[in-house]
Amino acid sequence: MLAKRIIPCLDVRNGKVVKGVNFEGIRDVGDPVECAEEYNKQGADEIVFYDITASFEGRGVFLDVVRETAKKVFVPLTVGGGIKTVDDIRETLRAGADKVSVNSQAVKNPQLIKDGADIFGSQCICVGIDAKKIADHKWTVYINGGRVDMGIDLIDWVHQIEKLGAGEICLNSIDADGTKEGFDIEMLQAVCDNCNIPVIASGGAGKINDFAEVFEKTGATAALAASLFHFKELTVQEVKTYCRAKNIIVR
């Protein structure tokens, strides 16, 4: 049986791992290659690097981090942030990423999903979505790190990206992100019910039971967290041991 994946996410700026709360109040927490190695030791099923650098120079440093990590860590690496073109995807994969995560740019130019999937395969195109609730059972898609509401219905967007060839969705709840009150179960289930590709739950993990809950109550095949693992409130191993005790299949 396929195991549920536990995925730590590293937000990287200028070659350093940082972690923001609600995308603000960013502070440095360490060397990304060392962090990735540590997560690998803890049993992380995949590692996500998110580039929050806005400059061209920062991009080079960021890809060096990916390159160095890929020499030492032999689990899948997903890289997101700042990917705007097919050439960006190619460069990122060549640096050692196994998948790229596209978010804002995919909303602005959905063709990027199709082109990326056609050239590199659906398996390496993960579409990141930031969404926020606007009414009962209704959410809209945001871009630019959760700052700009595009007024696009979440479920419509999910249908569209699946058709374009997305291989996976990383669904982040703006409402839950940073709250530590658990994943956004309602939104995740709505998305899982409306697509046939893997969905990664993101945003809101604060305690160990949140991981068990998201796997028990939704069809998410993976759960992602950043600050929780960074600040060593929990280790990946602890989360897995807990899930295993709850009869959730983990590696």
Added chain:
Amino acid sequence: MIAIIDYGAGNIFSVKNALDYLGLENRLVSDKESVISADAVILPGVGAFPAAMKKLEATGLVETIKDEASKKPFLGICLGMQLIFEKGYEFGECDGLGLIKGDVRKMEAPELIIPHMGWNKLEKLNDCRLMNGIGDNEYVYFVHSYKADCADENISAYCEYGGRVPALVHDGKFVYGAQFHPEKSGDTGLKILKNFGGLI
């Protein structure tokens, strides 16, 4: 020296990184002489079956690969494993390398999430040297939407995902194929690659 065939299909650097890490001498190659002089060959690959076959044909290596795979250890990984079979049915019928009898078809089952993406448990079926030292509860990383359909005798290990999915196949001689990514499967994957290096 292990030749990693570079034909423009997928993340060959991951395979190289893993072999480097294990201290197994290797080179990315795309010419006949290098494949012929190598001690073992790895055919990586991600993407679609016909596109990859076309790229492989463009390198002029198809006949060389078929010859060499009968003389020295040969490992196809992911799409490279699928190309080992006689035919693929991704976007229509397409001939493969035909190193092992069988074909490659879309994974289908009600409610099955596709691609099969993530870590799944290896279930042993037939003895195979690449599985040396691999326990009964080890997981490897898969990402694919098509699976091989071949005889049980060629399956060294499988996993369960909407039915039995051949994970590690072997022709009984030199040809091996891994549907999963050993280069992305943590310590278990590294052990399997090390075992492959040990065949030289």
